[in-house]
Amino acid sequence: MRFIFLFFLLIFKNLDAFEYKNLKTNSGIEFWFVEDKSIPIVSVSFSFRGGSSIDIKDKNGISNLMTSLLDEGTRNLTSKQFKNEMKMNGMKLSFSTQKDKIDGVFQIISAQAKDGFDLFYEALNHPSFNEVDINRVKRQVISSIKIDESDLSTLASNKFNQHFFKDHVFSNNIKGSEESIKNITRTDLVNFHKKSFVKNNLVIGVAGNINVNKIKKYIELVFGELKDNQQNYSIKQFKALSVGQKMFEMKTPQSSVLFGHPGLERNNENFFALRIANYILGGGGFQSRLYKNIREKKGLVYSIYSYLLSYENDGVIVGGFQTRNKSVFQTIENVKNEWKKLNKRGITKSELDNAKAYFNGSFTRNFTSTLSIARLLQVVQYYELGADYFIKREKIINSLNLEKVNGIISEYFSNEKLFFMIVGEPEKK
Amino acid sequence: MKIVGILFILLFCFESKSNINFNAKSTTLENGLRLIVVENPRAPVVAQMMWYNFGSNIEQRGKSGLAHFMEHLMFKGTKKFPNSYYSDYLSKIGGSENAFTSYDYTAYYQIFPSQHLEKIIELEADRMNNLTLTKKNVEIEKKVILEERFQRIESDPSAQLDESMRTVLFPNDYYGRPIIGWKHEIENLSYDDVIDFYKENYNPNNAILILSGDIKFKNAKKLVNKYYKSIKPSQKIKLDKLNNPDLKTSTNVELSNENVKQQIWKRIYRTKSYNDSMTQSIALDLGMKILAGGTSSLLYEEFVNKKKIFSMVGGFFQGLTKGNGYIYFYAIPNKKVEQFEISDMLDKFIVQAIDEGISEEKLILEKKKYYFDSIYGMDGILKPAEIIGEALTIGLSLDDIENWNDKLDEINLEMVKKELKEFSKNRNFVTGNLKN
Numbered sequence: 001m002r003f004i005f006l007f008f009l010l011i012f013k014n015l016d017a018f019e020y021k022n023l024k025t026n027s028g029i030e031f032w033f034v035e036d037k038s039i040p041i042v043s044v045s046f047s048f049r050g051g052s053s054i055d056i057k058d059k060n061g062i063s064n065l066m067t068s069l070l071d072e073g074t075r076n077l078t079s080k081q082f083k084n085e086m087k088m089n090g091m092k093l094s095f096s097t098q099k100d101k102i103d104g105v106f107q108i109i110s111a112q113a114k115d116g117f118d119l120f121y122e123a124l125n126h127p128s129f130n131e132v133d134i135n136r137v138k139r140q141v142i143s144s145i146k147i148d149e150s151d152l153s154t155l156a157s158n159k160f161n162q163h164f165f166k167d168h169v170f171s172n173n174i175k176g177s178e179e180s181i182k183n184i185t186r187t188d189l190v191n192f193h194k195k196s197f198v199k200n201n202l203v204i205g206v207a208g209n210i211n212v213n214k215i216k217k218y219i220e221l222v223f224g225e226l227k228d229n230q231q232n233y234s235i236k237q238f239k240a241l242s243v244g245q246k247m248f249e250m251k252t253p254q255s256s257v258l259f260g261h262p263g264l265e266r267n268n269e270n271f272f273a274l275r276i277a278n279y280i281l282g283g284g285g286f287q288s289r290l291y292k293n294i295r296e297k298k299g300l301v302y303s304i305y306s307y308l309l310s311y312e313n314d315g316v317i318v319g320g321f322q323t324r325n326k327s328v329f330q331t332i333e334n335v336k337n338e339w340k341k342l343n344k345r346g347i348t349k350s351e352l353d354n355a356k357a358y359f360n361g362s363f364t365r366n367f368t369s370t371l372s373i374a375r376l377l378q379v380v381q382y383y384e385l386g387a388d389y390f391i392k393r394e395k396i397i398n399s400l401n402l403e404k405v406n407g408i409i410s411e412y413f414s415n416e417k418l419f420f421m422i423v424g425e426p427e428k429k
Numbered sequence: 430m431k432i433v434g435i436l437f438i439l440l441f442c443f444e445s446k447s448n449i450n451f452n453a454k455s456t457t458l459e460n461g462l463r464l465i466v467v468e469n470p471r472a473p474v475v476a477q478m479m480w481y482n483f484g485s486n487i488e489q490r491g492k493s494g495l496a497h498f499m500e501h502l503m504f505k506g507t508k509k510f511p512n513s514y515y516s517d518y519l520s521k522i523g524g525s526e527n528a529f530t531s532y533d534y535t536a537y538y539q540i541f542p543s544q545h546l547e548k549i550i551e552l553e554a555d556r557m558n559n560l561t562l563t564k565k566n567v568e569i570e571k572k573v574i575l576e577e578r579f580q581r582i583e584s585d586p587s588a589q590l591d592e593s594m595r596t597v598l599f600p601n602d603y604y605g606r607p608i609i610g611w612k613h614e615i616e617n618l619s620y621d622d623v624i625d626f627y628k629e630n631y632n633p634n635n636a637i638l639i640l641s642g643d644i645k646f647k648n649a650k651k652l653v654n655k656y657y658k659s660i661k662p663s664q665k666i667k668l669d670k671l672n673n674p675d676l677k678t679s680t681n682v683e684l685s686n687e688n689v690k691q692q693i694w695k696r697i698y699r700t701k702s703y704n705d706s707m708t709q710s711i712a713l714d715l716g717m718k719i720l721a722g723g724t725s726s727l728l729y730e731e732f733v734n735k736k737k738i739f740s741m742v743g744g745f746f747q748g749l750t751k752g753n754g755y756i757y758f759y760a761i762p763n764k765k766v767e768q769f770e771i772s773d774m775l776d777k778f779i780v781q782a783i784d785e786g787i788s789e790e791k792l793i794l795e796k797k798k799y800y801f802d803s804i805y806g807m808d809g810i811l812k813p814a815e816i817i818g819e820a821l822t823i824g825l826s827l828d829d830i831e832n833w834n835d836k837l838d839e840i841n842l843e844m845v846k847k848e849l850k851e852f853s854k855n856r857n858f859v860t861g862n863l864k865n
Contacts, residue, residue, distance in 0.1 A: 036471070038471045039804070039807060041804065041805065043808075080730070083724060084725060088794060090798070090800075107805070132734075136734065136740075139763050143691050143740040143763070146690040147690070147691045147761075149690045150688045151585070152584045152585070250688060251687060252688065253583045254579045254583065256584075285520065286513065286516040287513075287520045292513075298572075299572030302576040303580070322580045322584070323576060354517070357522065357523065358521060358522075359523070360523060361521075361522045361541075362524070362525070363523070365472075368471065368540075369809040370808055371808065
C-alpha cells in the first residue's frame with residue numbers, strides 16, 4: 001500500500017477525439033469500449049431489456065428480488081465468502097431493476113481484473129439462490145416496502161405510477177407487495193433468472209485501463225454462456241394514460257404532488273425538441289420556468305421539476321413538488337398555467353439558444369470518469385441512437401429552430417392530457 | 430441547495446474517505462484565501478468548489494438556520510452580475526451547480542467546460558463580496574426554506590426522531606441544533622441578520638477554493654489572484670469551543686406516528702474525531718466497519734443471518750468534524766420488538782464481539798477495501814475536491830490527506846481493539862425508536 005502514480009492522459013480534448021471501439025467477442029457478443037489509462041480501474045455498464053415489465057402475474061417484484069440475490073453467493077461460494085472476495089479484489093457489483101430493464105455496474109481495480117471477472121462470471125451465471133438467502137432478502141424487501149409506504153414522496157411516486165399507467169405493466173411497484181413477494185419460490189427465481197439474462201437483450205459499455213484482447217476475453221467469459229431468446233421484451237405503448245386528478249389521503253403537514261403527461265420514445269426523431277421544451281419548462285435546474293415562477297418568485301415549494309421518461313416504444317413527461325397542505329391547489333393551478341402558457345405561446349428564441357448551448361456544453365461531463373464513459377456507451381446502444389451518435393448529436397441539436405420546437409410543443413403539450421396525483425391532506429380551494 | 434444531514438453522511442460514509450496522492454498543489458493569497466488545485470486533464474471539464482470553513486456552528490443562539498439561509502441567498506446576484514446571472518451563465522455553457530451547508534462548513538460547486546474557467550472564477554469571487562439582497566428576496570426565500578424544512582423534517586417522522594436525538598446528545602453545542610434551523614427561529618430571521626452574517630463571515634480568510642480537472646496550477650494561481658486579491662480579509666472566525674457534559678442518565682427517545690409501517694431502532698454516540706487523532710480515528714473506523722459495516726459485519730451475521738431478528742442492522746463512525754464525532758447505529762426488526770430489548774441484545778453482543786470477533790483476517794480485508802476505495806475516489810473530478818474540502822475545513826492538513834494511507838498501514842489489531850473497547854464503555858449516547 002504505497003503510492004500509486006497516476007499519469008493523466010489527454011484523451012478527450014474534444015468530441016472529435018472521443019473514439020470508442022466496437023468490439024466483438026469470439027461467440028459474437030458486441031460491446032463498445034474506450035481504453036482509458038488515466039486510472040487503474042475498469043468499469044462495465046450493462047443492461048438487459050425486460051426488468052419488472054416481465055414480472056410474473058401474482059409474483060410482482062420478482063425481477064427486483066432476483067437481482068437483489070446476485071451478490072448473495074454462487075455455486076462455489078457462500079454469500080459471506082462472495083462478499084469477502086469482492087472486498088479482497090476491490091470489486092463493485094450492483095444490479096438494479098427498472099421498469100423496462102435491469103441495469104448493472106461492475107467495477108474492478110485493473111490489477112485484480114482476472115479474479116474480478118471470474119467472480120462476475122459466477123455471480124451472473126451461477127448464483128446460488130440458496131433458500132436461506134432468499135428468505136433473508138425477502139424480509140429485507142418487505143421492510144423496505146413498509147418504509148416506502150410511510151415515506152411521503154416514495155408513496156406518492158408509487159401511487160402515481162399505479163394510477164397514471166393504469167392497465168399498463170408500468171403501474172406495478174418494482175418491489176412488488178408483501179403478498180406477491182411471499183408467493184415467489186426458488187424455482188420461480190431460477191426460471192426468471194434464465195428468462196431475464198439472455199444475449200439478445202443485452203447491451204454493454206466498457207471503459208478503463210485494460211487492453212482490447214483482455215477485455216474481449218473477459219466479456220466473453222462473463223456473458224458468453226448466456227442463451228439467446230427470441231421472445232420480445234420490448235415494452236408496449238401506453239394506450240390509455242390517466243388524465244385529471246387523483247387523491248390519496250395521508251395525515252401529514254405537506255402534500256406530495258406528482259404530475260404526468262404523454263411524451264416520446266427515446267429514439268423518436270422529435271425527442272430532442274421535446275427534451276429542449278422540457279428543459280425550459282421544468283428540467284433545467286435553477287433555470288426552468290417552474291423553478292423560477294413557482295419557487296423563486298412565489299416561494300411555494302422547495303423543489304419543483306419535470307423530466308422525460310423515455311423508453312423504447314413510448315415515453316412520458318413526469319414532474320413533481322411538495323408543498324404545505326394549504327397551498328396544494330394554488331400550486332397545481334400554477335403548474336397548469338405554465339403548461340398552458342408553454343402550449344399556447346411556445347418558447348422564445350433566447351430560451352431556445354440557451355437550451356441548445358446547455359445540451360452542447362454539458363456533454364463532455366460524461367467523460368470525467370470511467371463509469372460515466374461506460375454508461376454513456378451503454379445507453380447509446382440501448383436506445384439504438386446509432387454508431388455515429390457522438391458526431392451526430394451536435395448536429396441534431398443545432399438543427400432545431402424555433403418553428404420546429406414550437407410546432408412540437410403545440411402538438412404534444414396539452415392541459416387536457418395532464419394527470420395529477422396528490423398524496424396528503426390538502427385544504428380545499 | 431441542500432443540507433448535509435444524516436442521509437448525506439450515510440451515502441458518504443459507506444465509501445471510505447481515504448485517498449492516495451491527489452498531488453494537490455496549494456497556495457495562500459495575502460488576504461488569506463487558500464487555493465488548492467488538483468490537475469487532471471482527462472476531459473475538458475473543471476470542477477470548482479468554494480468551501481467556507483463555517484456552517485451552522487457560528488450561528489448565535491436564537492438564530493438557527495441562518496448559515497443555511499445565507500447559502501440559499503448566495504444565488505441571488507450582485508451589482509455587476511444581477512439576479513440569476515451566475516446560474517444562467519453556467520447553464521448556457523452546459524455547466525451544473527449546487528451548494529450545501531453542514532455544521533462545520535458551507536460549500537458551493539460548479540462543474541463546467543474548462544474554456545470558461547476565467548469567467549466562473551470571476552463570478553465566484555464576485556459573490557463573496559458584492560452580493561445585493563433585497564428585503565423581498567429574503568422574505569420569499571424564507572418561505573422556500575420553511576417548505577424545505579417541512580419537506581425534510583416535518584413530513585418525515587424518521588428525520589424528526591434524529592433531530593430530537595441530537596438535541597439530547599449535544600445539549601451544549603451546535604451539533605444539537607438542526608442545520609436547517611428550528612421552525613420558530615427560521616420564521617424570525619430578518620434581513621439584517623442575513624446582511625450581518627454575510628459581511629462578517631463571507632471573506633477570503635475563511636475560504637478555501639478548490640479547482641479540480643482540466644486546469645494548470647500556474648494558470649489557476651494567476652486567475653484567482655486577479656479576481657480575489659482586491660477582496661479584503663476580515664477578522665478570523667473565532668469559534669467558542671463548547672464541550673458537552675457527560676450524560677448521567679440513559680435517554681430513550683420514542684416517536685410514534687400513525688403513518689409509520691416499519692419500526693426502526695437507532696442509537697447515536699458522541700465520540701472522538703479525526704481532529705483529536707487521525708490514527709485512533711482510522712482504527713475506530715476500521716473497527717466499526719468490521720463490527721457494523723455493510724452486509725458482512727459481525728452484527729449482520731449475528732442478528733440478520735443467525736438470529737433473524739432484524740432485516741437490517743448496521744452502523745458507522747463519522748469523525749470528519751470540528752468538534753465531537755459520532756457513531757450511528759440502526760436496526761430494522763422483522764417483527765415488533767421492544768426498544769429496551771433491542772438495546773440489551775445489541776449491548777451484550779457488541780461487548781462479546783469486540784472480545785471474540787475482531788480478527789486479523791477481517792482487519793486485512795477492511796484495510797484492503799479502504800485502500801481500493803481510495804483509488805475509486807480518484808475516478809472523477811468532483812470527488813477529489815469534496816474529499817479535500819471537507820478534510821481541510823474541519824481542520825486537517827493537506828499532508829494529513831495525502832499521507833492518509835501511510836497512517837492506514839500503521840493500524841494493527843491491538844489498536845483497533847483498543848478503540849472499540851473504549852467505545853464499548855462510552856455512556857454518552859441516546860437511543861431512539863420509531864414506531865406506529
